[in-house]
Amino acid sequence: MPSTDIKPEEFDFLVKKAMELEAIDAKIIPTYNVFVEKRVVLKCRGCIGYGKKLTCPPHVPTVDEFREILKEYSYAMLVKFRSPAVADEEIAKAPYKTWLDPAEPVETREKAAKFWEEYFDYSKKMAFAMLELEKTAFNEGFTFAVAFVNGSCRLCEKCNVEKGICIHSNMARIPEHAVGINMKKTAAESGMPLEFPIKGQPEPMSILFID
Template sequence: MRVIWEKEVAAEEIIVSPRPVWKCRSCPAYGKSPSCPPHAPSWREARELVQHYKRALLIKFSINSENFDEEKRKVLNYILKREEELFKGGNFYATALFPGNCNLCEECEFEKSGKCKMPSKVRPPIDAVGIELSKIVELDFSESVLYGLILID
């Protein structure tokens, strides 16, 4: 995993709609992860939340797709670390969003028992809350990349 870039975007550029959430319904992780729908906040809640922020930090990561789960786990931990740094820097409402479902644990206890081992670390995916990533970054599906987003203030 490598950070390609981090850039600030105006929160007003973030479009929230039901379209990404509908795509979630076809994902194999739908309903199986504590971060994913129907456990994630609704797109309407997310739209209201985004309206209370002025800016966000968009992070682009390069990953080795041959080790996808391990690489993604590193990305999620990096995003959580950046959220904590922003919080400690005075952005008390810094809120991170993951690229896709949570896979912080190698084996998801939530899938077995409905109980998460790390509920304080789980964040919803960008698309699960209705954020249209393609409206704030040009997506190139030939790249092996992931994006994280942290609402800042």
């Protein structure tokens, strides 16, 4: 059962740490404001990485399993970052992998390749920041703190999924959407809305569960 004697202000040290790690915003929210929906994982099924990473479906807890896990936490922290990647309107609305489509103009492919390279590079930095926040919470006695990340794991060029053993299990974390977390709705209900489609620099968000 989650702790009932913890007050949100007890996690102010985590908000401060998030800002030190270059987050642009961070907020403690009750876990009843974290929205989990089965439809979210449908987006995973349409991803080219589906089943190819141990941190993605079907290798992670199901939506129903995660709902039960969520009941054991009282609080979460939303952490918003700002990527250095910049998307103009054309790239923001273009499908992922545009840079591989020979039917697209060369200029569009080059812009898309640059955007996604910068975005994915920054996503690794975000993941390490979330691990640091998880460790910070752990060291303050919140031993069941666990971070989720924005986007699929990029620690390895090719995941060890065939052998079923993650070679970086101490660092690899599950993407929020992989267990059904509707980050768009969660962020909006918490006063930290995410903007779609992207305009300029993306502001991806991750979540840390603490108790």
